[in-house]
Amino acid sequence: MVVDELRQANLAKDRFMRTVSHELRTPLNSVIGFSDVLLRGYAGELNEEQRRQVAMVRDAGEHLLAIVEQVLEVAGIESGEVPIEIASFDAVELVREVVEMLLPEAHRKGLDVAAETPSEQVLMLSDRTKVKQILMNLVGNAVKFCDRGGVTVELRAQADRIRFRVRDTGPGVREDIRHTLFEEFMQGSLPDGSRPDGVGLGLSIARRLADSLGGSVVLPETSERGSVFDLVLPRDWQHRA
Ligand SMILES: Nc1ncnc2c1ncn2[C@@H]1O[C@H](COP(=O)(O)OP(=O)(O)OP(=O)(O)O)[C@@H](O)[C@H]1O
Ligand SMILES: [Mg+2]
Known part of the structure; x- marks a missing residue:
């Protein structure tokens, strides 16, 4: 009731x-x-x-x-109004696509972005558009908040899960928002203290999307030497937990 x-x-x-x-x-x-x-x-x-x-x-x-x-x-x-469209696709190619899209912005900032992926295809059954959107948010953040070094996107295929790991060598997530960064409108400042572009919704959207695909987005590590964000998804959406 x-x-x-x-x-x-x-x-x-x-x-x-x-x-x-x-x-x-x-x-x-x-x-x-x-x-x-x-x-x-x-x-x-x-x-x-x-x-x-x-x-x-x-x-x-x-x-x-x-x-x-x-x-x-x-x-x-x-509200579940954004439909989930499941199809088979190559996760390696998706990672390359995301890296390519963010390279110009990274190069403008003097950063490098590299993909570390298996040399063969990694097929997964999920919603490609949504996976791409999550990755664009994570890698986009890495490029946005990083001010030195670079960003790597690593793809690792496990038995029934796929892990996308986005690493950057930036200043790390600001301490005062480390416990709330996945909440809506939660935003920290850029390394130089200025307000970043955007509205603070990227990570909360990424987390919701991952959730709708049976996976998760987490922050296993962040320090003044950089951050690691993981997106873990079931390889086959039909076998999600
Ligand atoms: N790779 C990162 N390094 C350092 N801080 C980060 C990183 N990713 C996210 N953050 C911090 O988490 C906050 C929330 O991220 P989120 O993506 O939700 O918002 P945003 O990027 O500021 O805005 P939007 O994504 O809506 O454009 C950021 O404002 C930033 O302070
Ligand atoms: Mg963002």
């Missing part, structure tokens, strides 16, 4: 979040779109101060839009 009421309340909350998020998106896109038009000078030249202020409007709009989109996604995963 109580459980049922809780479930109803939860569904209502999700529906509410989705409606609000959706209704916020349209006007936000106008805010961003029209400030962009102003910045491009289509409505007349702006002086430097005007340009600076309109740019702040646009940046804040983009930040808010990112929050809204991620909240929508969280609500979708929670």
Whole structure:
């Protein structure tokens, strides 16, 4: 009875979040779109101060839009509305794809990103898009918060599980958020003390997605010499615990 009421309340909350998020998106896109038009000078030249202020409007709009989109996604995963699409794929190729996508940003920062994978295929049966999204979050974080050295993505196939290990040689997860970093909107600052891009939803989404695939995301190690994040997934989604 109580459980049922809780479930109803939860569904209502999700529906509410989705409606609000959706209704916020349209006007936000106008805010961003029209400030962009102003910045491009289509409505007349702006002086430097005007340009600076309109740019702040646009940046804040983009930040808010990112929050809204991620909240929508969280609500979708929670309510089971994001369908799981299971198919067979090569995990080695997936790792290479993720590394390739993040290489330009890493190189811009003078970091290297390397894949350490078996030389042969590692087939798994899971939702490729979701696995990729989790890895993009973990490797993206490693690149974002690392300021020296590099990042490695290691793939290890065990009997019925696959472990993706993302290692970086950055400053480690800030001590004050080590116990809460998987919670929503939990964010630490960058090595230089500034606020990072993003909204602090990446890890909570990664954990939810891993959960929906019968796996987990954990932080086995973090210190001032770097961090290790593990994504462990069942090799075959049908045999998840
Ligand atoms: N590899 C890492 N090294 C150091 N700190 C990290 C690392 N990964 C995550 N963190 C810390 O955990 C916080 C939460 O990470 P999360 O991915 O949820 O948010 P974010 O990256 O700040 O924003 P978003 O993912 O929404 O763009 C980060 O703000 C950062 O302080
Ligand atoms: Mg992140």
